[in-house]
Amino acid sequence: MATASAADLDALTAALLNTSGNVPLHNRFRALFTLKALKNDDAVRIISEGFKDESALLKHELAYCLGQIGLSSALPVLQSVLEDKQEDPMVRHEAAEAMGAISSAGSLPVLREHLNDPERSVRETCEIAIAKIEWDNSEEGRNHRASKPEDVEPVVYTSVDPAPATSGLLKGKPQPTDASPESISTLRANLLDTQLPLFERYRAMFALRNIGTPAAVDALADGFVDDSALFKHEIAFVFGQMLSPHSVPSLLRVLEDGSESDMVRHEAAEALGGIGTPEVLPHLKAWMARPDAPRVVRESCQVAIDMWEYENSDQFQYADGLGSAPTPSAVAS
Ligand SMILES: [Fe+2]
Ligand SMILES: [Fe+2]
Structure with missing residues (x-):
C-alpha cells in the first residue's frame, strides 16, 4: 500500500x-x-x-x-x-x-x-x-475467500469484479475453469444466454477473461450483439484488462459505431488505449476531435491516448483495467 x-x-x-x-x-x-x-x-x-x-x-x-x-x-x-x-x-x-x-x-x-x-x-x-x-x-463465497487468491484467480487481475468468475470445484474447493474448447463453449453459452440472470452471465464473462486465450476473446466479442449496454460495456472493460491485441477489431467496431451507447463506446476507447497497438492511435485521435461525438466518447479518447502513449513509452507498464492508466511518481509506494 x-x-x-x-x-x-x-x-x-x-x-x-x-x-x-x-x-x-x-x-x-x-x-x-x-x-x-x-x-x-x-x-x-x-x-x-x-x-x-x-x-x-x-x-x-x-x-x-x-x-x-x-x-x-x-x-x-x-x-x-x-x-x-x-x-x-x-x-x-x-x-x-x-x-x-x-x-x-x-x-x-x-x-x-x-x-x-x-x-x-x-x-x-x-x-x-x-x-x-x-x-x-454464501457458502461458495466464504470458501472462495478462504482459498489462496492464486488458486481461484490469475494474480494479474487485482480488481474487485462485479461477479466472481465461474469456478470449477475440486474436492469442494474452488478451481479456475480450464481452457479446453468444451469449457470455453460452455462459458460462451452461459455468457450469451439472455434467460440467465446477469450475475451468472457475468460469472462466465470473468471466467473467459481469466482463460485469456484468443478463443476466449472471440467468445467474449460475440457478446457485443447483446441489447444490454451494461453487459456490452463490461465486455469492453474486460478487454481493457486482458490487453489482447486479438480483441482490437471488435473494439474498433464498437468505438466507431455511432448508434452504440456512449457507455459502451467509452469503455472500448479506453480498452484500445490500454492495448496500445499502433493501428488504434489514429482512431482515438480522430474520435477525440470529432465535434459530433458525444462528450464522454471524446474525453475517453483523450484519456485513452494518454494510456496509449504511456504503454508505448519505456516506463513501467501497469495492467489493471482502466487502473492501467498511468500513475505519477509523486507518491511513494
Ligand atoms: Fe461501468
Ligand atoms: Fe468506464
Missing part, C-alpha cells in the same frame, strides 16, 4: 479537483489512480469531493475507484450518487457497482429500491450488485 505526506495529498487534491482550472483531464485521472492506490480514508474523502464536477467520465471513474478501495466510509457518498436522478446514468451505475464491490449487507435495501429505476443500466447494475453481496455471504 502506498503512503502520502500532507503535501502529496494537497497536490493530489489540487490535481484531481482541478483547482487551478487548467489541469488536463488525463492528469486528473493520474491523480485519481494515485489516490486509489493509497486505499485509505484520506483518499476516500478527497475522491468524494470530485462529484461536484461536470464530467460524467471523471465522476464515474471516481465511483469506480471508491468501490475498488473497498472502504465502507465511501458508502454514504455512493448512495447519494445512486439516488440522485439528475446524475448521469453512467455515474449512478458505477456508484451501485461500487456498493457491490464494498459488499456491505447494509447496502441491500437501497440497491433493492433501485431495481425499478427508470434507467436500465442502473436497474441491471443493482441486480448484479445485490447478487454479488448475497454471493459473498
Whole structure:
C-alpha cells in the first residue's frame, strides 16, 4: 500500500479537483489512480469531493475507484450518487457497482429500491450488485475467500469484479475453469444466454477473461450483439484488462459505431488505449476531435491516448483495467 505526506495529498487534491482550472483531464485521472492506490480514508474523502464536477467520465471513474478501495466510509457518498436522478446514468451505475464491490449487507435495501429505476443500466447494475453481496455471504463465497487468491484467480487481475468468475470445484474447493474448447463453449453459452440472470452471465464473462486465450476473446466479442449496454460495456472493460491485441477489431467496431451507447463506446476507447497497438492511435485521435461525438466518447479518447502513449513509452507498464492508466511518481509506494 502506498503512503502520502500532507503535501502529496494537497497536490493530489489540487490535481484531481482541478483547482487551478487548467489541469488536463488525463492528469486528473493520474491523480485519481494515485489516490486509489493509497486505499485509505484520506483518499476516500478527497475522491468524494470530485462529484461536484461536470464530467460524467471523471465522476464515474471516481465511483469506480471508491468501490475498488473497498472502504465502507465511501458508502454514504455512493448512495447519494445512486439516488440522485439528475446524475448521469453512467455515474449512478458505477456508484451501485461500487456498493457491490464494498459488499456491505447494509447496502441491500437501497440497491433493492433501485431495481425499478427508470434507467436500465442502473436497474441491471443493482441486480448484479445485490447478487454479488448475497454471493459473498454464501457458502461458495466464504470458501472462495478462504482459498489462496492464486488458486481461484490469475494474480494479474487485482480488481474487485462485479461477479466472481465461474469456478470449477475440486474436492469442494474452488478451481479456475480450464481452457479446453468444451469449457470455453460452455462459458460462451452461459455468457450469451439472455434467460440467465446477469450475475451468472457475468460469472462466465470473468471466467473467459481469466482463460485469456484468443478463443476466449472471440467468445467474449460475440457478446457485443447483446441489447444490454451494461453487459456490452463490461465486455469492453474486460478487454481493457486482458490487453489482447486479438480483441482490437471488435473494439474498433464498437468505438466507431455511432448508434452504440456512449457507455459502451467509452469503455472500448479506453480498452484500445490500454492495448496500445499502433493501428488504434489514429482512431482515438480522430474520435477525440470529432465535434459530433458525444462528450464522454471524446474525453475517453483523450484519456485513452494518454494510456496509449504511456504503454508505448519505456516506463513501467501497469495492467489493471482502466487502473492501467498511468500513475505519477509523486507518491511513494
Ligand atoms: Fe461501468
Ligand atoms: Fe468506464
